[in-house]
């Protein structure tokens with residue numbers, strides 16, 4: 001770029017690779033969180049095969065310390081992601097106004113999807129934290145405790161978190177594919193990721209239904 | 219069959235008049251066969267309102283000066299037929315660029331600044347010899363240069379981009395595409411490290427969020443999606459090797 005005109009620009013230029021590292025961190029934390037979220041949903045989905053299998057999985061994750069490494073790691077990645085991906089969101093009031101007016105004016109699908117991503121991010125920050133806290137508070141995880149939680153008014157909380165999380169993850173991965181050109185055509189990428197997202201949401205809703213059923217019978 | 223009556227609502231504002239306030243003004247006119255917005259706007263200026271400001275030069279989608287927001291989408295007015303639009307049409311100037319007045323914006327200063335910042339010229343130490351034959355280039359390379367070079371600097375991609383709308387220094391798809399053109403040119407002797415210095419930052423390739431409004435808005439279909447991704451990958455690799 002043109003020669004730095006101010007002290008601040010000159011100092012930023014002195015470390016030219018920072019922007020690259022932050023961009024890579026955004027993609028890396030994003031991909032890790034998607035991988036975690038999808039595996040997480042598959043694990044939760046074992047409830048569809050019965051309480052025993054769910055409890056067995058939860059116990060072995062605990063016994064072999066996978067949970068003890070995994071949960072703090074995910075929390076750290078989550079926090080880093082909030083910083084590096086969150087920086088793209090329009091936080092200044094004037095930027096929010098411009099973004100909103102512009103998205104409405106050009107009525108462009110991918111631009112709206114991104115606005116949705118910023119909104120779901122806020123939902124995930126709040127609800128995800130509550131979710132992690134409430135599960136850790138009553139450690140260890142068992143099907144019975146989860147069923148009680150879902151049945152005691154948490155059902156709509158989980159439905160909303162599931163939809164927000166899967167929307168954010170699916171379209172986030174889509175955006176990574178498009179930005180880096182990982183899949184030759186963005187319509188293909190969008191199609192594949194929508195199918196996966198719908199499947200994961202279905203598993204999640206199925207699991208919630210099972211928990212609700214078990215909870216009601218307790 | 220009677221012709222449609224068009225209701226054209228135009229953004230009016232002259233920033234050079236101290237008391238002027240932005241407003242929308244409506245004009246009614248009869249649609250004619252094969253009418254483009256270029257024709258419609260000139261009819262308005264000739265018959266209804268000589269004070270209306272807008273830009274045209276080539277009226278053939280070559281010069282890039284007539285881009286405006288047509289019913290919210292950045293398009294070339296000379297390439298847009300009124301018959302493809304509903305009878306109520308809203309026209310706004312392109313955002314991002316400096317407002318000259320009404321529908322006219324100054325894309326020239328913005329693109330000039332872009333050329334300077336991205337050093338958009340062939341960097342070579344070879345002495346130019348006007349008598350010598352040009353060096354031969356294989357067809358594939360020539361086409362790879364020609365594709366991004368087709369850009370007419372209309373500014374539609376920049377106007378459509380949320381990032382360019384909220385980050386003043388972002389060079390936009392047109393800028394990244396411009397650098398890509400030099401990257402494939404064997405006559406430009408810049409190293410990857412030098413290109414990294416130019417676009418390997420938040421004002422350049424790493425500032426792009428990947429919304430692809432640019433790709434969907436380019437009136438002459440410069441393949442911006444693949445250009446942006448290619449530059450991003452290339453600059454990431456170059457940066458990691460530095």
Ligand code: HEM
Pocket residue numbers: 026027029030031033034037081082083085086087088089114117118121122124125165168169171172173175176179427
């Ligand atoms: C389940 C948890 C989450 C997952 C799976 C996830 C995943 C992703 C992915 C894959 C991307 C695309 C990254 C890229 O384009 O390089 C992304 C973008 C984004 N994430 Fe998250 N994320 C999660 C939580 C959050 C949270 C809590 C925030 C709160 C600030 C957040 C804010 C954002 C924002 C603002 C973007 C858009 C950035 C951009 O478009 O460049 N995400 N997310």
Ligand code: SF4
Pocket residue numbers: 378379380381382390391425426427428429430431432433446
């Ligand atoms: S992909 Fe999006 S952010 Fe990147 S230049 Fe195009 S419109 Fe702007």
Ligand code: SF4
Pocket residue numbers: 368369370371372373374375376391392395435436437438439440442
């Ligand atoms: S890339 Fe396309 S939309 Fe952008 S300035 Fe060039 S011609 Fe216009």
Ligand code: FES
Pocket residue numbers: 273274275276277278279280281282283284285294295296297
């Ligand atoms: S007048 Fe030249 S592109 Fe429309």
